[in-house]
Amino acid sequence: MALAQQSSPHARSARPTSQVMLWVMLAALPGLLAQTLFFGWGNLINVVWCVVVALGSEALMLSLRKKPLAFFLRDNTAAVTGLLLGLSLPQFTPLWVSAIAVISAIVMAKQLYGGLGSNPFNPAMVGYALVLISFPVAMTTNWAEAGLLWQSAPSFGETLSIVASGQQTTVDAYTMATPLDEYKHQIGSGTAAEVLQHPTFGGGIARGWEWVNAAFLLGGLGLIALKIISWHIPVSMLAGLAVMSLAFGSNPDQAAPLSLHMLAGGTMLGAFFIATDPVSAATSHQGKLIYGAGIGVLIYVIRSWGNYPDAVAFAVLLMNFAVPFIDHYTPPRTYGHHKARRGLPGRTQG
Template identity: 50%
Template sequence: MMPISSPHTIGQNSVSKVMMTVFAALIPGILCLIYYFSVGYAINLVLLLITTLTVEALVLWLRKRPIMFFLKDGSIIVTAALLAVALPPLAPWWLTVIAGAIAVLFGKHLFGGLGQNPFNPAMVAYAMVLISLPVFMTTRWADIDNPSGLFDSLTIIFGFAADQIDGFTGATPLDYYKLNIERLTSEEVYTSPLFENWGASGWTPVNIAFLLGGILLWYKKIITWHIPLSLLGALALMAVLFSTDADLKVPFTLHLLAGSTMLAAFFIATDPVSAATSNKGKLIFGAGIGILIYLIRTWGNYPDATAFAILLMNFAAPLIDHYTRPRVYGHKTAVKGFKK
C-alpha cells in the first residue's frame, strides 16, 4: 500500500494516449499531401508501419523486453508517420524500408529505447538516407500539376514498368526558387506551376493543415507554445532581416509556408525526449532551430534544412538544459552552470 503523505496526482495522459493524439493531429496534413501530390504518401505510411513495427518487435525480442507492452505505447507509429511525410512520396520501396529500419535501430534502440534517444528517430533516418542516397531523395517528388494516383504510385514505388517512365520531377518550391533566383527575377520564378498567387502550390495548404494540427496539440496540452513560437519567430525574423529582396533570396512567406516548416515546428522539434525541457530552454532551442533552418536553406546545399537544424539542436539540448535550470522551490536563484 502506498504511504499517504503529500497529495498524489495521477496524470490523465498515458504515453499511448499522447502518441495517438499526435498521430491524429498529423492526419489532416497527411490527407492534404495525398490530395495535392500523391497517394505515395499513404503507401509510404503503410510500408513504414509494417517495417518499424516488425523491426521494433524483433529488437525487443532480442533485448528480452515485453514486446506488446512497448508496441502498444504508440511511439513507433508516430515515428513512422513523421518519416512517411518527410520522405519523397515516390521513393522506391526499399529506400522507405531502409529508412524505417534505421529509425528504429539507430534512432531509438541504439541509445536504449523510448525516452533515452537524444535525437529524433525520424530525423536520424531521414538525414542518413538523404546523405547516402541523394539522387532518390531529391528526384522522387510528385508533380503538383499531375498528382499520382494509386496505380501510378504503386508502379513507380515498386518499380513495375520502370523502363517506361521517362523521369521524375526533382524540385520542391524552395529548391526551385533557390536554384533559379540567381538568373531570374521573382516574377519570372513565380510563373512556375510550383507557385500560385498566395504561395507554394499545394505546400501552403499542407503547412496550414499541420499548423491546425499543431494548435490542437497545444490546446490538448500535449505541447507548449515555447518551441513552435520561437522557431517560427526566429525563422521569420531572419527572413525579414536578410531576405528583404525577393529577387535575391527566398522570401519570408515561402520560408514559413513551403517545405516542412510547420511540421517541424509543431511535431518534430517538440519531441519531449530530444528537445530542451525548461521553458526558457525551449525558447532558446526553438530559436536555434529557426536560425539554423534559415542559414542552411540560404547558404547550404539543402533547400529544406529542418532535419539537420533539429539534429544539431538535439546535440545542444543537454547543454541548454544545464544552463536554464528553473529555480527550485525554497531557493532564491536557480543553480546554473558547472559547479566544482
C-alpha cells in the first residue's frame, strides 16, 4: 500500500514507536484495573493470553517473511493489539475464540498487508469484528455481571478453568447482558424507569461500566497530556455520538439516553485507544475531526438501528475505509503557503 506523501517540513517525534506503545499500555492500566475490580478476573486473563498469542503470531509471521524478530517485536505494536483485544472481549470468552481474534488481527489485518505502517484497517478491530460475526453466542453471552470480584465472583483459578474449557453452562450463573443490550431490547416493552430497575444498571448509569469508562477516560487524557495522541479524534468522536444522541434519542422512553451511550460499552476505550490508531486513522487535524465525528455518528446509528448494541469496532472499520478519501481532501497546509492544496486535480484555488 502506498503511503501518503506529505510536504515538508516533517516533524520528528523524540519518542520511538516502542516508547509510544509502552505509554499506551500504561495508560490503559487504570481501565484494566477497573474491569478487574468490577467484573472479575476475566479481562486480566484475556489481556495476558491475547498479548502472548499476539507476540507468538507476530514472531511466526516475521520468521516466514525473513524479517528480524527482535527489531520488530521490540516496537510493542503487537503487544498493544493483544492488549486492546483483551480489554474489548467479554470476560468469559473461551480462549480459542480470543486466540482466533488475535491471530486474525496480527496475520490477516497486519502482516499480510506488509506489517506496521501498511495496514489500512485497525488490526484489533478486524479481529474483534471477525469473531463477533463468526461466534455471536460466545461474544454476546459471556459478559460478567458487575460487582462480582468482592461478592460472588469465581476465583482466578475458576475463571481460568471456565475460559479454558469454554463451557457455556459453567458461566451462566455469573453472566448478564450488557447495559446497552438490556436497554435496547427492553425499552420497547416498558418505560425508562422500569428498564433501569434491572440489576445491570445498579441504580446508576450502568453498574460498573461507568467506572470502567471513567478509568479509560483518565488514561486517555493522560495520553493527550503527554502528546502521545492529539485531542481531535477523541473529542470529535464523542461530540458526534453526543449530537446524534441528543438529536434522535432525547426521549429515554424510546431510546438509550446520552449518559448510557457515553458511559456504557466501549465508548471511552474506543475514543482514546482504538480510534486513535496512528496507522489506520486520518492524518491531518481537519481529517481527524471528520474521521472521529464519522465514527461517533456510526456508533449511534448501529447501536440504535442495527443489530449490535455496541458498535465501536464496526464504526472504526467503516471509517478506515474512508481514510484515503478524507486524507486526499484534507491535506495539511504546505509550508510557506496560506492554504492547503485540496480539491479535484487541476482545480486551482485562490
